[in-house]
Amino acid sequence: MGKVVAAITTSVDGYFTGPDDGPEKGLGEGGERLHYWVFGGPWSYDSEPEGAAEGRLKPEGEDAEYLKEMTARGGATIVGRTMYEAAEHWGETNPFGVPVFVVTHRPEDEPGTGEFTFVGDFGEAIDRAKAAAGDKDVSIGGGGDMIRQGLEAGVVDELHIIVAPVILGGGKRLFDHFETSLDLKNRGVRQSRWATFMEFEVRR
């Protein structure tokens, strides 16, 4: 059996978006800085780097290494509807290379493309993603609500917090309204110019 891995990028002050995120605003005000590590350096919604608009990534060094490891391990991905909308449906094409389950209160909104599977609740998403992933891992890619639900339900084996070297001062905080105490175990850390990758095992 694969593991369930929750992985998300946050600022040093714990936000996974800047203020005013959402459709047409992506990661919110100043939020592009969270994902410099994904694109290999600075970019913005106003002037994207070559390839960014099409989702072609050009990370380097430790950034590329982490993505490569996660890609090799991953067999299915779960995302929340809010993230799906903020990402503008990734241009209607699944960019993950594995089945993607979108958790939503309105599964009937699923587009007929076969690119994304809409499911009505988090538990169902976990079950179906595990079945789809087989021996590989299920990745909970965000947003914060999905990761909090996973931790709360006790189904997360690993938590990866990728810290971008920025203080945002506002936005959506990963651990807002999360009141459960959990013991973790350090699994390792690496750092690039654009991010610090902290990996934890969740103790049960």
Next chain:
Amino acid sequence: MGKVVAAITTSVDGYFTGPDDGPEKGLGEGGERLHYWVFGGPWSYDSEPEGAAEGRLKPEGEDAEYLKEMTARGGATIVGRTMYEAAEHWGETNPFGVPVFVVTHRPEDEPGTGEFTFVGDFGEAIDRAKAAAGDKDVSIGGGGDMIRQGLEAGVVDELHIIVAPVILGGGKRLFDHFETSLDLKNRGVRQSRWATFMEFEVRR
């Protein structure tokens, strides 16, 4: 000139104390886990490890290395009154080995022991600590309010976040009510069993 270094230990969810911290409650409920790295392993307020009550530390490996580096660099320390009280005045004896400035609205409360210098505001604390430190660094040791004031005032050169592998689910959050956006630069990271030490340079 030395640098101003703000260093604090937080949980993965960003708390520097558990719930209900304060005099006789130290770092709050479950908060001891934040400082396993300082004492070389598990301890609690109910059954302290040998030496913990007297402030004798027994960190090992990367934990000891970080403390050694900080001790070598430090020339003066600033702490807030709340932290001073929560630590129960460190038994009325300065444990830092360098002059300590306690920021308080009531500087007249300064004990006559000469162990701690009480000052009436944060700016004065910075000025006096810099003068006392000479070529060495000024350390802002906490609590959160002191570190936020330092970042807000633009006087912090380095921010060190020491992340303990625990989710507390409540307590005092380092970045609560901090609404300024700042760009940082990764300076390096190390990890022990009990902590991940992230060091950032604050860009001006």
